Amino acid sequence: MGRYVNFQDELKYRIDRIEEVIRKYLPPEEGFAKNMAEAMNYSMCAGGKRLRPLLLMETCRMFGGDLQTAEPFMAAMEMIHTHSLIHDDLPAIDNDDYRRGRLTTHKVYGEAMGVLSGVALLNYAYETMFRAFDLAPENPGIVKALRIMAHKTGLYGMLGGQSVDVENDGKPVSQEMLDYIYCHKTSALLEAAMMTGAVLAGADEEQTAVIEQAAAKIGLAFQIQDDILDVTSTSEELGKPVHSDEKNNKTTYVTLFGLEEASHQVEELSGEAIRLLDSLDQKNEFLTELIYYLISRRK
Amino acid sequence: MGRYVNFQDELKYRIDRIEEVIRKYLPPEEGFAKNMAEAMNYSMCAGGKRLRPLLLMETCRMFGGDLQTAEPFMAAMEMIHTHSLIHDDLPAIDNDDYRRGRLTTHKVYGEAMGVLSGVALLNYAYETMFRAFDLAPENPGIVKALRIMAHKTGLYGMLGGQSVDVENDGKPVSQEMLDYIYCHKTSALLEAAMMTGAVLAGADEEQTAVIEQAAAKIGLAFQIQDDILDVTSTSEELGKPVHSDEKNNKTTYVTLFGLEEASHQVEELSGEAIRLLDSLDQKNEFLTELIYYLISRRK
Numbered sequence: 395m396g397r398y399v400n401f402q403d404e405l406k407y408r409i410d411r412i413e414e415v416i417r418k419y420l421p422p423e424e425g426f427a428k429n430m431a432e433a434m435n436y437s438m439c440a441g442g443k444r445l446r447p448l449l450l451m452e453t454c455r456m457f458g459g460d461l462q463t464a465e466p467f468m469a470a471m472e473m474i475h476t477h478s479l480i481h482d483d484l485p486a487i488d489n490d491d492y493r494r495g496r497l498t499t500h501k502v503y504g505e506a507m508g509v510l511s512g513v514a515l516l517n518y519a520y521e522t523m524f525r526a527f528d529l530a531p532e533n534p535g536i537v538k539a540l541r542i543m544a545h546k547t548g549l550y551g552m553l554g555g556q557s558v559d560v561e562n563d564g565k566p567v568s569q570e571m572l573d574y575i576y577c578h579k580t581s582a583l584l585e586a587a588m589m590t591g592a593v594l595a596g597a598d599e600e601q602t603a604v605i606e607q608a609a610a611k612i613g614l615a616f617q618i619q620d621d622i623l624d625v626t627s628t629s630e631e632l633g634k635p636v637h638s639d640e641k642n643n644k645t646t647y648v649t650l651f652g653l654e655e656a657s658h659q660v661e662e663l664s665g666e667a668i669r670l671l672d673s674l675d676q677k678n679e680f681l682t683e684l685i686y687y688l689i690s691r692r693k
Numbered sequence: 694m695g696r697y698v699n700f701q702d703e704l705k706y707r708i709d710r711i712e713e714v715i716r717k718y719l720p721p722e723e724g725f726a727k728n729m730a731e732a733m734n735y736s737m738c739a740g741g742k743r744l745r746p747l748l749l750m751e752t753c754r755m756f757g758g759d760l761q762t763a764e765p766f767m768a769a770m771e772m773i774h775t776h777s778l779i780h781d782d783l784p785a786i787d788n789d790d791y792r793r794g795r796l797t798t799h800k801v802y803g804e805a806m807g808v809l810s811g812v813a814l815l816n817y818a819y820e821t822m823f824r825a826f827d828l829a830p831e832n833p834g835i836v837k838a839l840r841i842m843a844h845k846t847g848l849y850g851m852l853g854g855q856s857v858d859v860e861n862d863g864k865p866v867s868q869e870m871l872d873y874i875y876c877h878k879t880s881a882l883l884e885a886a887m888m889t890g891a892v893l894a895g896a897d898e899e900q901t902a903v904i905e906q907a908a909a910k911i912g913l914a915f916q917i918q919d920d921i922l923d924v925t926s927t928s929e930e931l932g933k934p935v936h937s938d939e940k941n942n943k944t945t946y947v948t949l950f951g952l953e954e955a956s957h958q959v960e961e962l963s964g965e966a967i968r969l970l971d972s973l974d975q976k977n978e979f980l981t982e983l984i985y986y987l988i989s990r991r992k
Contacts, residue, residue: 426873427853486804505785506859510852513812517847520819524840541823548816553809554726560805561728574725
């Protein structure tokens with residue numbers, strides 16, 4: 395670690411740029427449907443790590459792509475992620491009143507608006523991505539990126555993982571099923587982020603496949619780290635209640651393998667992700683450092 | 694009326710073709726997320742007029758377009774419409790247990806799956822539309838069609854209309870607001886259908902604008918006819934409870950203008966839609982007849 399000089403400064407600088415991009419692409423709050431735009435923007439501006447747009451931007455940078463063409467995809471990536479959080483918090487799903495210390499969308503705008511503004515945010519992500527055709531109409535990566543994004547978001551990606559997670563709420567699940575849930579609910583959008591960044595920059599199929607594998611491992615490591623923090627962190631550090639998995643009888647990597655083995659797997663998976671990235675001719679040292687940063691995070 | 698020979702036979706023939714197209718593009722029910730695919734297909738196969746894919750196909754035919762390229766859009770059109778019905782029926786929105794005589798999706802699969810499978814269907818609509826790039830990679834109408842579809846579905850289209858409708862549930866609304874709701878909640882997807890059919894067939898901006906205006910009038914006429922049927926039809930004819938608007942204190946065209954004036958407006962709007970279509974060089978007599986058919990419907 396620490397091989398990348400001023401990682402924290404660089405991270406802050408890049409997140410600031412992402413915040414600007416997100417603000418640029420938010421829907422205006424006007425007209426009869428003003429409240430819906432407000433509900434969408436409320437959740438988009440509730441903070442968060444902005445990890446997915448960051449991974450998208452850094453993978454695009456790694457392959458020498460034009461970051462401006464990637465901007466609508468960076469904003470859309472965060473809209474897709476945020477839509478899933480709004481729906482996760484709904485009474486019919488996790489029934490959470492707070493997220494990151496603020497009231498959840500449905501608590502502020504009502505349950506019907508929680509459902510509808512979540513959907514509207516997903517749809518607006520597509521509307522936003524289509525704006526890339528104005529920026530670089532001849533870039534064949536745009537269509538590839540759209541297809542990746544839709545596939546990794548939907549039935550065969552995040553939403554499929556979410557549905558299996560919800561169906562097995564409170565039941566013990568096998569490791570096979572837990573892997574399915576983690577690989578889809580969490581990894582799928584990280585794969586979408588990094589693969590989209592790659593294809594927009596012109597990465598070929600083989601390179602994109604390596605990126606997909608690396609992202610899958612980062613996603614799994616990220617999710618196992620979440621399991622670990624739920625046991626080892628404090629609610630002050632985490633900004634949400636701890637020990638919630640135990641309370642909800644959730645099967646996690648910690649309940650299946652114990653803390654030590656789970657931590658070992660996070661390191662293994664991160665190491666594998668870095669080796670995969672190292673196997674490519676294209677380099678981005680910041681991205682490597684970001685992976686180390688993710689596994690050492692305390693929230 | 695009756696200028697088109699064998700309209701009913703032709704209508705049946707075309708709906709049969711649409712049913713085939715829809716079946717062809719439904720997601721396979723397999724893997725861990727099998728239940729989600731089942732929930733999506735349950736609602737897609739619950740019947741319905743298939744009006745939106747029909748309008749898409751007939752407008753594409755009118756401009757001499759390739760109907761095969763339009764197929765993914767026809768299937769996607771019905772997915773977007775069906776997703777909105779699944780969410781409309783949710784406890785947090787209209788709380789309906791039955792639609793077209795069958796249990797609603799959330800009654801069969803649970804409320805969480807109702808939310809998630811509705812979203813998954815919207816997302817799958819995009820995944821499906823992107824398949825058009827395989828069929829006709831060089832058709833510049835595909836990107837235009839995608840942008841129309843996203844815009845008319847989202848915050849500035851159907852979803853925006855739905856949000857305003859939900860927010861004003863049970864409250865008296867002005868005619869201005871009622872027009873906003875009808876033009877967005879109902880007309881927006883009919884505009885999407887007809888405009889998409891037109892641009893896929895290579896219609897230019899001016900022609901597409903005429904189609905948009907015609908579709909807006911058809912949508913408004915269709916919605917006012919719904920208001921009328923709620924008062925004049927029987928629940929047997931309609932397949933759902935009648936007099937529901939009165940029970941729910943809904944402002945409608947019938948409560949604002951009375952039955953006679955509302956019927957007059959349906960005829961006026963349909964006439965204007967037909968005159969708009971007649972103003973174009975391209976002709977489709979079946980489409981004209983379909984508009985007459987829609988205003989004379991009893992369900």
